Amino acid sequence: xxxxSIVDATRAGLAYERLRLDAASRNIAGANVPIAADATxxxxxxxxGGGFAAQLGERPVGTRTVLDPGHPMADxxxxxxxxxxxxxxxxxxxxxxSRGYEANVRAFNLLRSMMLRALEIxxx
Amino acid sequence: xxIEAISALTSVAASQSAAPLSTAASPQADFGRMxxxxxxxxxxxxxxxxxxxxxxxxxxDVAVHDVMxxxxxARMGLMFMVEVRNRAVEAYQxxxxxxx
Numbered sequence: 001x002x003x004x005s006i007v008d009a010t011r012a013g014l015a016y017e018r019l020r021l022d023a024a025s026r027n028i029a030g031a032n033v034p035i036a037a038d039a040t041x042x043x044x045x046x047x048x049g050g051g052f053a054a055q056l057g058e059r060p061v062g063t064r065t066v067l068d069p070g071h072p073m074a075d076x077x078x079x080x081x082x083x084x085x086x087x088x089x090x091x092x093x094x095x096x097x098s099r100g101y102e103a104n105v106r107a108f109n110l111l112r113s114m115m116l117r118a119l120e121i122x123x124x
Numbered sequence: 125x126x127i128e129a130i131s132a133l134t135s136v137a138a139s140q141s142a143a144p145l146s147t148a149a150s151p152q153a154d155f156g157r158m159x160x161x162x163x164x165x166x167x168x169x170x171x172x173x174x175x176x177x178x179x180x181x182x183x184x185d186v187a188v189h190d191v192m193x194x195x196x197x198a199r200m201g202l203m204f205m206v207e208v209r210n211r212a213v214e215a216y217q218x219x220x221x222x223x224x
Contacts, residue, residue, distance in 0.1 A: 007197055014189040108193065115200050119207045124214075 006111055012052040013104040017097045019046050023056055024093040031085040035063070037075035041083030061085070162208070166201045173198040 026044040035041055040060050047057035062084040069078030173194040180186040 003200070004197075007193055011190065011193050014193075015187065018187065018189070105189075108196070112196060112200060116203065119203060122211075123207075 003111070003115065007108070010104050010108040010111075013107075014101060016046075016052055016054060017101040017104065019054055019056060020093055020097040021101075024090045024097065026056075027083075027085050027090050028087070028094075030083055031087065031090075032082060034071065034073045034080050034082055036073065037079070037081050039081075041081070043083060043085060159208075163205065166198075166205050169194070169201050170198045 023044040023046050030043075041063050042058040043061045045057050045059040046054050063081045064084045065079040065081055067078055068074055068080045071080045074080050173191070176186055176191045176194050180188070180191050
């Protein structure tokens with residue numbers, strides 16, 4: 001296994017964790033943004049069906065309704081619709097993505113220090 | 125980060141390896157060619173890191189970890205080359221010190 005392939009693995013891992021953080025941040029940002037009453041709410045989700053070649057997609061979710069007749073986006077019944085975002089799920093994703101990113105950086109740093117240590121073989 | 129100095133080296137290494145090749149397929153010539161190829165490879169990785177850094181500085185959508193990984197990879201290659209150079213110079217000096 002060459003050094004390049006190990007670095008590529010780390011690169012893919014870092015990109016994937018960043019994508020997960022991207023999806024979770026979008027969902028948290030949109031959690032309290034009202035949507036039209038007849039629109040279907042969507043949450044960002046990492047698609048890809050396994051493997052690193054993942055990209056951001058959208059997943060339809062339910063709506064959360066709040067009674068607020070004075071709101072400009074309230075429907076006939078005075079309900080305002082929001083996307084149904086599972087905050088616990090999103091915060092967990094944030095945390096695991098952050099830890100995963102950290103772990104990938106740690107793995108790369110270890111590879112680098114091993115490589116530099118190898119250069120010391122036979123050095124005066 | 126200027127890389128012109130190193131890319132100039134690759135042409136020097138190529139010309140140096142080309143000269144002894146004409147005499148015979150000696151192991152010396154092969155080593156020179158190998159050295160030239162290694163330096164050329166190092167140069168491309170340094171230039172890749174440089175262009176990514178420039179793209180990021182210009183505000184393009186480049187991930188920070190991509191730039192850092194490329195720079196570290198280039199640095200590892202450079203340190204390896206410096207170490208090879210140290211060994212070569214050491215061997216040369218060892219030969220020069222030999223009593224005839």
